[in-house]
Amino acid sequence: MGELPAASAYLSTSAVLLGLTLICSALIGCAWARFPADRDRRIVDIDDLLPQTQCGQCGHPGCRPYAEAIADGQPINRCPPGGQATIDALAQLLGVESLALDPEHGTENPEISVAYIREDECIGCTKCIQACPVDAIVGATKLMHTVIIDQCTGCDLCVEPCPVDCIDMLPVSINGGQGVASSALLATSNIIAHRHPGQALRELP
Amino acid sequence: MTDTNSILMSAILINNILLVQLFGVSALANIANRPSTAVAMAIATTAVITLSAAVNHLIDSWILVPLQLGYLRTLTSILVIATLAQCGALLIVAQRPALYRELGGLLPWLASNTLILAVALQNSLNTLTFSQSVRSGLGAGLGFSLVLILFCAICERLTAADVPRPFRGAAITMISAGLMSMAFMGLSGLV
Numbered sequence: 001m002g003e004l005p006a007a008s009a010y011l012s013t014s015a016v017l018l019g020l021t022l023i024c025s026a027l028i029g030c031a032w033a034r035f036p037a038d039r040d041r042r043i044v045d046i047d048d049l050l051p052q053t054q055c056g057q058c059g060h061p062g063c064r065p066y067a068e069a070i071a072d073g074q075p076i077n078r079c080p081p082g083g084q085a086t087i088d089a090l091a092q093l094l095g096v097e098s099l100a101l102d103p104e105h106g107t108e109n110p111e112i113s114v115a116y117i118r119e120d121e122c123i124g125c126t127k128c129i130q131a132c133p134v135d136a137i138v139g140a141t142k143l144m145h146t147v148i149i150d151q152c153t154g155c156d157l158c159v160e161p162c163p164v165d166c167i168d169m170l171p172v173s174i175n176g177g178q179g180v181a182s183s184a185l186l187a188t189s190n191i192i193a194h195r196h197p198g199q200a201l202r203e204l205p
Numbered sequence: 206m207t208d209t210n211s212i213l214m215s216a217i218l219i220n221n222i223l224l225v226q227l228f229g230v231s232a233l234a235n236i237a238n239r240p241s242t243a244v245a246m247a248i249a250t251t252a253v254i255t256l257s258a259a260v261n262h263l264i265d266s267w268i269l270v271p272l273q274l275g276y277l278r279t280l281t282s283i284l285v286i287a288t289l290a291q292c293g294a295l296l297i298v299a300q301r302p303a304l305y306r307e308l309g310g311l312l313p314w315l316a317s318n319t320l321i322l323a324v325a326l327q328n329s330l331n332t333l334t335f336s337q338s339v340r341s342g343l344g345a346g347l348g349f350s351l352v353l354i355l356f357c358a359i360c361e362r363l364t365a366a367d368v369p370r371p372f373r374g375a376a377i378t379m380i381s382a383g384l385m386s387m388a389f390m391g392l393s394g395l396v
Contacts, residue, residue: 027288
């Protein structure tokens with residue numbers, strides 16, 4: 001049996017450990033105050049509810065900038081592609097009252113549509129390609145342009161720039177009705193996954 | 206081991222902390238799942254290792270040795286490393302939140318793995334001076350980064366390769382890591 005350490009050893013041990021713990025806790029506290037991680041998690045949660053059409057109708061150049069603006073206090077009712085469902089979900093997430101969609105920023109369109117380029121009239125100018133926020137149009141200068149339907153989010157930003165006005169927004173159906181594309185093709189598409197999460201799996205025949 | 210450049214060379218290549226001394230090998234398994242985050246993980250780990258080597262040396266030489274509290278070294282090192290890891294992680298979250306999400310469990314790994322602790326404890330075991338400790342920490346970090354980035358490149362090749370079914374997943378990762386380790390061990394006697 002060895003001797004017990006001197007009393008001063010107990011004292012210095014506890015002093016060092018306690019002091020170090022306090023200093024480290026203070027440092028971590030300062031770091032949390034200086035770099036609040038909560039705001040970024042909030043932005044991610046808000047962004048996950050937005051439809052990811054990147055259409056710009058809310059006034060911001062995409063869904064993530066709008067999510068950051070909402071986290072900073074902007075009204076939540078500016079997203080037409082998301083519609084009332086998104087506004088309600090955002091209201092629930094942020095703990096505020098739900099609002100009606102702001103008519104200044106557009107109206108909700110219950111029909112999903114994707115862009116379709118009438119290839120006979122396309123002149124290959126690439127203006128629609130530059131306008132598309134999700135890069136859903138394939139093509140190059142003076143070559144045929146075409147829309148990849150399972151990437152298109154239906155934001156219709158490509159319709160305006162087209163100089164020969166050859167882009168139509170055609171409705172798609174999820175349930176195998178009179179739409180432009182088959183349900184199977186759209187099962188994993190951008191538009192179904194983001195605008196109607198869960199519906200692709202639930203309602204497709 | 207006292208020449209300054211040979212400490213650095215030794216820490217990076219010959220006594221590579223990950224492949225030769227086999228500390229922190231869980232990083233390789235982590236990277237095999239997320240090859241695109243290798244550079245970020247390497248930078249974060251190197252920063253934490255170097256800072257922790259410096260701070261742990263200071264605590265060791267100013268507090269622990271004068272008060273003859275050498276037995277507290279492991280505990281205080283762990284405290285310091287956890288603090289630095291947390292601060293580093295918060296910095297990354299603030300500047301690059303998307304990167305942080307992609308990195309997955311970076312903070313728990315940084316705070317709890319043996320690699321950083323081994324550097325700090327070995328520095329005090331070899332009674333290095335402050336500048337030698339920092340250099341050794343930097344060398345360990347650089348060696349770790351080298352191995353991580355090389356291993357990430359190998360993993361990217363493996364995803365396109367035709368790996369036989371019994372070997373897919375963890376098996377081929379371990380075999381690759383083992384082969385890399387043998388290659389690095391072949392460098393002993395370089396300096």
